[in-house]
Amino acid sequence: MYAFSFCNPTRIEFGAQKEQRIGEYMKEYGVKKALLVYGSERIKQSGLYDTVVGSLKACGIECVALGGIKSNPVLSKVNEGIDLAKQSGVDSILSVGGGSCLDSAKAIAAGAKYDGDVWDFFTGKATIGAALPIFDIMTLAATGSEMNRGSVITNEATKQKYSVQSPFWFPKVSVISPELQATVSDDYLVYSAADIIAHSIEAYFTAKIHPEIISMQVESNIKTVIKTTEILLANPQDHDARGDFAWAATMALNGLTHVGVHAFNFPNHTIEHAMSAVCNVPHGAGLSVVMPAWMTWYKDQNLPQFERFAREIFGLSDAEAGIAALKAWFDKIGTPTTLAQLNIVGDVLEEVIDVAAQNAQARGMEKMYNQQTIRDIFALAK
Structure with missing residues (x-):
C-alpha cells in the first residue's frame, strides 16, 4: 500500500x-x-x-x-x-x-x-x-x-x-x-450504473500500485451496482436496493477506494468528456460505450487485474470474457455500447476525437492518448 x-x-x-x-x-x-x-x-x-x-x-x-x-x-x-x-x-x-x-x-x-x-x-x-x-x-x-x-x-x-x-x-x-430517488427513469438509472462502474474501474485497472483491500472494495461496489440495478429495473420502489445503489455511488468516488493507490489516471472519463461536450450525450451513456472498447484496447497492459475482474465480478477466468460479460450486461440493462447508438459517426466522431486528444493533453496524458490511440479505441466501439 x-x-x-x-x-x-x-x-x-x-x-x-x-x-x-x-x-x-x-x-x-x-x-x-x-x-x-x-x-x-x-x-x-x-x-x-x-x-x-x-x-x-x-x-x-x-x-x-x-x-x-x-x-x-x-x-x-x-x-x-x-x-x-x-x-x-x-x-x-x-x-x-x-x-x-x-x-x-x-x-x-x-x-x-x-x-x-x-x-x-x-x-x-x-x-x-x-x-x-x-x-x-x-x-x-x-x-x-x-x-x-x-x-x-x-x-x-x-x-x-x-x-x-x-x-x-x-x-x-x-x-x-x-x-x-425512486422516480428516476430507467434510462438515467442505467446511465448512473455505468458512471459508478466507470468511477470504480479507472484506478482499479490503471494504477501501478493497487492494494488487495482496495481491489476487494472496488469489486464489492461493482457487484452491488450490478445487483441493485437489476432489482430497481424490476421494482423502482425497492428502497433497500435504492439505498445500496446510492451508497455505492458515494463510495465509488469519495476517496476511500483510492487510499494507498498510486499512479493512476481516468482515461474513460477523459475520452467521454469529449463525447458529452461535443454531442451532449448523457455522461453515463457515453461511458458505457467507451468502457468495453477501452478495456479491450488496454487489457494487455495489466492482464492479471483484468483476469481478476473477470473472475471476481462474473466468475470467469479469461480477461476478454470478462470484458464481453460487462458489455453484455450493459446491453441487457439498456445502456448504449456502440457509437452508432449515440449517433457519433463521420465528421462528428472526428470532432470528438480531436476534443478527446485535447482533453488528454490538458491532463498530461497525451503520450498514451493521442489522436490515433483514441481513434483505435473508438474503432472497437462501432
Whole structure:
C-alpha cells in the first residue's frame, strides 16, 4: 500500500425524510441566506421544493432560487448563478438535484468569492482560494459529488468539458434520502450504473500500485451496482436496493477506494468528456460505450487485474470474457455500447476525437492518448 494522507470532512445525513431537516443542518453552520440551485421543475411538481424552502424558512434562512441546471452542466449557467449569488449576497449554496446541480453549485460557490472568470479555475490559470459553504440534497445517485471535492463543467463556447478539484468544494452536509430517488427513469438509472462502474474501474485497472483491500472494495461496489440495478429495473420502489445503489455511488468516488493507490489516471472519463461536450450525450451513456472498447484496447497492459475482474465480478477466468460479460450486461440493462447508438459517426466522431486528444493533453496524458490511440479505441466501439 502506497503512503497516503486521507481526509474527507463531508457529513452525510442518510435516510428517509432527512431532506425535511435541511434547514436544521444548515443553521448549525450559521447560514442566513442560501442560493438554492436545482434542475428541472420536477422538484416543484413533487413537492420537494416546497419542503426544502419550508425547512429553510422554519430555521430563519432566506432563499434565492436558480433553476434550469442541465445534465452536463454548462459554464453559462454557472456564470448566471455567480452573478445571482453576488447580487443577492447569499452566504451559502444549496444544491437540490443530481451531480450536475452539485457540480454547478461548487463552481458557483468558488466563483462567488472570485473577481475573475470562474473558468480560470478549470484551465489552471487560477487556484481556488475560497468558496461559499456548500450543502446538497441528492435526487440522483451517480457522480459521487456529494462526498468529494471535484466539479466538472462544460464550456459550451469552446466545447471543453474539464474537471478540477479543491478542498473548498467538499460539501458541509450531504443529504441522501433513497426515497427521493425512486422516480428516476430507467434510462438515467442505467446511465448512473455505468458512471459508478466507470468511477470504480479507472484506478482499479490503471494504477501501478493497487492494494488487495482496495481491489476487494472496488469489486464489492461493482457487484452491488450490478445487483441493485437489476432489482430497481424490476421494482423502482425497492428502497433497500435504492439505498445500496446510492451508497455505492458515494463510495465509488469519495476517496476511500483510492487510499494507498498510486499512479493512476481516468482515461474513460477523459475520452467521454469529449463525447458529452461535443454531442451532449448523457455522461453515463457515453461511458458505457467507451468502457468495453477501452478495456479491450488496454487489457494487455495489466492482464492479471483484468483476469481478476473477470473472475471476481462474473466468475470467469479469461480477461476478454470478462470484458464481453460487462458489455453484455450493459446491453441487457439498456445502456448504449456502440457509437452508432449515440449517433457519433463521420465528421462528428472526428470532432470528438480531436476534443478527446485535447482533453488528454490538458491532463498530461497525451503520450498514451493521442489522436490515433483514441481513434483505435473508438474503432472497437462501432
